[in-house]
Amino acid sequence: MVVRPSVDDYFGDWKAREALAQQMIPMIGMLEHKKGVQTFLYGRALNNRSTADIMKSHRRIREVARNELSEFESHPVLEAMCKLNLSSSQIDLGKLTVKYMGLCESQAHKPDINEFVEKELAHLIDADYKPVEKPTDVVLYGFGRIGRLLTRLLLEQTGNGQVMRLRAVVVRKSGEGDLVKRVNLLRNDSVHGPFEGTVRVDEENSRIIANGNIIHFIYSDGPDTLDYTEYDIHDALIIDNTGKWRDEEGLSLHLKSKGVSKVMLTAPGKGDLKNIVSGINHDMITPEDKIISAASCTTNAIAPILKLINERYGVVHGHVETVHAYTNDQNLIDNYHKADRRGRSAALNMVLTETGAATAVAKAVPELQGKLTGNAVRVPVANVSMAILSLTLENESTREDINEFIRNIALHSPIQNQIGYTESPDAVSSDFVGMREAATLDATATKAQGKNTILYLWYDNEFSYSSQVVRMVSKMAGVNYLTYPENEDLNI
Structure with missing residues (x-):
């Protein structure tokens, strides 16, 4: 050195x-x-x-x-x-x-x-090469928390416009001044701060110009009656971030609209839908796939490290406890909710609830089928969550060995974008707002004794997940860059 x-x-x-x-x-x-x-x-x-x-x-x-x-x-x-x-x-x-x-x-x-x-x-040098045959038109179906963060990330990665471009957003009209209100939510976010760039509103033509990109806002009450070609959008990749449809039958409605080629769901898919975690099982995506799911934020956070730990030490069984920021699904103050406990005030309570992430991991890492249980505690913070992995391993380990293993993965592996590593003794949740890794190991908190270990993973349940979705969009669009180091895909 x-x-x-x-x-x-x-x-x-x-x-x-x-x-x-x-x-x-x-x-x-x-x-x-x-x-x-x-x-x-x-x-x-x-x-x-x-x-x-x-x-x-x-x-x-x-x-x-x-x-x-x-x-x-x-x-x-x-x-x-x-x-x-x-x-x-x-x-x-x-x-x-x-x-x-x-x-x-x-x-x-x-x-x-x-x-x-x-x-x-x-x-x-002098290589006649394009990472993709033609640029992919991307359409966001929905413009909530995830939709607006995807907008930021997609615009940030537009580059010279020859790979992917965000062309439109589909929403339901909520009243007068709808477009201006939506744009103001894009410009300023209470958690993630101001939008990096400029946004102009063209209400007359129902569109915005963000960092020079014309983005049409299309108002519709359903996904199957649109003609995207009217906006010069062709073979579009639809990112459905509403969560309203989660199975193949429902998401196939998008394919009935003219100008649509593929659909991605930003939620756990149901039935036989492929649930893909970028960096883990993205190689399952084929050119023939029309609909895939990007799984959940927690599944994306825990699957990479669980896969690595299982490959190195072997996982006998384990429990995943997530300490999760509250979300729009909860109530600001007590009100009716169909799910147990979630009707209670998100801002005033720790809310014990369920998570499907532990079982969903098996869709990305089949070797862990039936080995994990899970629960969640929703806590009064607006963003950034923690997953606590309590694992019984096949082989003994030490705190130092596990930390060094993960540190090297975070720096020198094909999934370095999925895994972060910190040794800060004073790290707290707000330090990880805006993190792009799927999860970051808090190495100072790692526990290991014999075949038992406990790992603490921080993840931005909004931005980390959105970053994973954009990596998936790239793969679904067939983007394939030449790289240095060779064969190290920096876009996974």
């Missing part, structure tokens, strides 16, 4: 790194908009990030990967990337830089950085 000299002038060091991070922003933007290159730092996207975000991403890698990666090292590598005629691709700048740092440490003479980068990225 390359060790930089200790810093005496902390402020000067900060300002120098800040200046480099500022210089990186237009370079990252140029790579995206002119060449279709997405830049990552150990799995975290750097596109559309602020100076502070870029610096924090570097800091996270130094803490979790325990190396000396900083802007001083990554900036010249990024400069070298910009000199190349790169094809549309996804490049992990962090891993490319660390490989160069290791080479500098092991060799007597520092290798030429331009030659190194050109050699490492040779498979991406």
